[in-house]
Amino acid sequence: MQLSSQLSRQLCFLRIILISLPLLIIGCDAGDGDGLDENGLAIENTPAAIDLFSRVQSEVFTARCIACHIGASAPLGLDLSEGNAYANIVSVTSTQQSTMMLISPNNPEESYLVKKIRGDSDITGAQMPRNGPPFLSDNQIQLVIDWVNAGAKATASSGAEETINAGAEETTDDNEFVATLSDFTNYASWQAIDYSIDASNPALGTAHKGDDAAYSRRTYKNATAQASTGEYAIGSILVKEVVTWQDGDKEFSPMAGLNAMVKRGGEFNSGNGGWEWFDIASDVTAINGQGADLMGGMCDACHSQAESQTGGLDYVFPYPSEYIASAADFADYEDWELIEKRSDQNSLLGEIAHKADDPDAIRRIYKKQLYAYPDTAEQGYPVGTIIVLEVEQNDAITEVTAMVKRGGTFNTDNHYWEWFMLAPLDLSIMVDDSGEARGANLMGGMCNSCHSGANPTTGDGIDYVFEHKDDPFNHP
Numbered sequence: 001m002q003l004s005s006q007l008s009r010q011l012c013f014l015r016i017i018l019i020s021l022p023l024l025i026i027g028c029d030a031g032d033g034d035g036l037d038e039n040g041l042a043i044e045n046t047p048a049a050i051d052l053f054s055r056v057q058s059e060v061f062t063a064r065c066i067a068c069h070i071g072a073s074a075p076l077g078l079d080l081s082e083g084n085a086y087a088n089i090v091s092v093t094s095t096q097q098s099t100m101m102l103i104s105p106n107n108p109e110e111s112y113l114v115k116k117i118r119g120d121s122d123i124t125g126a127q128m129p130r131n132g133p134p135f136l137s138d139n140q141i142q143l144v145i146d147w148v149n150a151g152a153k154a155t156a157s158s159g160a161e162e163t164i165n166a167g168a169e170e171t172t173d174d175n176e177f178v179a180t181l182s183d184f185t186n187y188a189s190w191q192a193i194d195y196s197i198d199a200s201n202p203a204l205g206t207a208h209k210g211d212d213a214a215y216s217r218r219t220y221k222n223a224t225a226q227a228s229t230g231e232y233a234i235g236s237i238l239v240k241e242v243v244t245w246q247d248g249d250k251e252f253s254p255m256a257g258l259n260a261m262v263k264r265g266g267e268f269n270s271g272n273g274g275w276e277w278f279d280i281a282s283d284v285t286a287i288n289g290q291g292a293d294l295m296g297g298m299c300d301a302c303h304s305q306a307e308s309q310t311g312g313l314d315y316v317f318p319y320p321s322e323y324i325a326s327a328a329d330f331a332d333y334e335d336w337e338l339i340e341k342r343s344d345q346n347s348l349l350g351e352i353a354h355k356a357d358d359p360d361a362i363r364r365i366y367k368k369q370l371y372a373y374p375d376t377a378e379q380g381y382p383v384g385t386i387i388v389l390e391v392e393q394n395d396a397i398t399e400v401t402a403m404v405k406r407g408g409t410f411n412t413d414n415h416y417w418e419w420f421m422l423a424p425l426d427l428s429i430m431v432d433d434s435g436e437a438r439g440a441n442l443m444g445g446m447c448n449s450c451h452s453g454a455n456p457t458t459g460d461g462i463d464y465v466f467e468h469k470d471d472p473f474n475h476p
């Protein structure tokens with residue numbers, strides 16, 4: 001690094017006051033080696049206690065909970081995002097069991113949040129995180145318990161918090177976050193928010209391989225970006241991955257496979273929202289290019305259109321949080337990639353599903369967006385993924401069913417899938433007594449319950465999709 005270690009320590013200190021404790025601890029402490037006491041007045045008082053809640057926030061809540069527990073639509077109003085979690089849980093009554101606090105300081109056994117992450121038998125609803133397994137590791141659960149036992153403090157002392165806040169006010173004028181390579185190292189563990197697999201954004205053109213169906217594009221947000229409401233806070237980082245699969249292995253696009261935008265702030269690129277643009281080596285070992293005018297100013301110029309799109313904001317394009325399919329989405333399914341053709345007696349079909357009672361029936365499975373890949377940690381297949389199964393008997397198609405990753409708040413108990421029955425003749429959505437044959441609970445909930453068996457635990461698939469030999473990545 002060209003920065004002197006003194007300067008880099010000062011930058012780290014800036015980050016304490018401007019960004020957040022967890023970032024500081026991950027982003028600076030390790031590199032500094034000798035800790036932060038020279039500059040970090042608040043920290044030196046009681047490092048351990050500060051460490052605990054910021055670790056609970058970053059290693060548990062931000063890592064595993066805010067996929068759901070964020071913002072106004074968080075389940076039971078429980079927002080666990082950075083800056084909000086503490087006030088929503090400590091000495092706050094549980095909605096599900098009103099005789100208990102979510103966190104009762106010094107008393108983990110009377111803390112309902114602890115019981116929910118352990119999956120105690122007397123909880124209401126499911127073990128958290130709701131999308132497990134995997135659930136939290138023993139170490140992660142112990143970290144929460146240790147923090148509760150230590151008094152469930154926000155910081156070492158309220159004095160420390162005030163010092164930090166006072167510092168932030170004093171330096172608002174030269175608020176600036178200067179990212180270095182280490183700020184990107186862990187990007188793959190951040191929340192993935194945008195899968196943009198269908199290249200439907202009108203601004204995209206050939207950028208980010210938007211014109212090449214063999215590539216999928218995914219965006220990761222750091223905790224600061226994730227917690228921002230309205231314009232992005234200084235220190236926000238968004239990373240864009242552009243990848244394809246060759247022989248089952250993930251490969252980055254040779255051109256700009258890994259890009260990022262960082263809200264730098266200060267005087268930097270103030271005409272364009274204070275964003276700095278980055279081109280990063282796909283193994284995150286080098287920054288290949290950075291600045292306000294990267295790519296001859298085209299990052300700025302194209303991204304400045306984001307604001308004019310519904311849901312776009314502050315140079316960041318909108319992303320599909322919910323995909324509501326219509327009959328037209330299925331019309332050409334026979335042209336999609338065929339990921340399975342078989343007629344054997346698959347025991348997972350339980351004898352009757354998908355005409356399994358006919359030994360001569362042929363099942364063919366087609367997938368749109370072949371390169372839409374599951375994020376096994378959290379959301380599974382990207383919003384907008386569509387899979388169709390057709391059954392052929394005596395040279396005629398006799399059954400067509402489909403599953404669409406709808407997203408949003410739809411069927412949250414079953415990984416956001418919507419199920420469909422289509423008329424084999426014209427591929428319209430079939431009509432049954434209750435109206436159109438589509439929804440979360442189609443077939444009395446049996447699509448959900450049988451398909452929930454397709455997961456890494458059983459080894460039969462991923463995210464409600466059974467294993468198929470020609471799907472590049474749903475093999476366990």
Ligand code: HEC
Nearest residue numbers: 064065068075076094095096113116125126128129130131
């Ligand atoms: C996939 C979405 C999802 C994830 C991820 C998730 N939750 Fe939940 N959470 C829910 C839903 C839905 C409910 C209500 C239904 C239930 O309890 O099963 C809930 C309820 C809760 C409740 C009960 C709140 C009350 O007031 O009684 C707590 C506590 C909780 N979650 C904590 C967590 C924690 C801690 C994590 C991360 C370790 C987490 N959740 C991850 C969806 C999620």
Ligand code: HEC
Nearest residue numbers: 196201204207238240259260261277295298299302316317
């Ligand atoms: C011609 C338009 C265009 C250009 C040029 C462009 N982008 Fe993008 N970028 C997009 C669109 C559209 C998205 C939205 C996601 C999608 O559809 O893939 C996006 C998404 C991103 C994201 C994720 C955050 C978001 O806005 O969704 C990052 C980070 C990003 N681009 C970085 C860059 C960088 C760095 C450059 C310059 C090297 C660049 N982009 C050049 C159009 C462009």
Ligand code: HEC
Nearest residue numbers: 346348349350353389401402403419420443447450465466
């Ligand atoms: C008793 C279990 C069972 C039920 C109930 C069931 N399915 Fe399936 N489904 C399967 C199995 C097993 C496969 C894989 C077939 C194969 O590879 O032979 C499958 C395959 C599929 C596929 C292709 C993607 C995949 O996961 O392989 C779709 C789409 C599908 N089913 C839709 C539905 C819909 C819609 C319903 C409800 C109307 C439903 N299924 C009910 C067991 C079931």
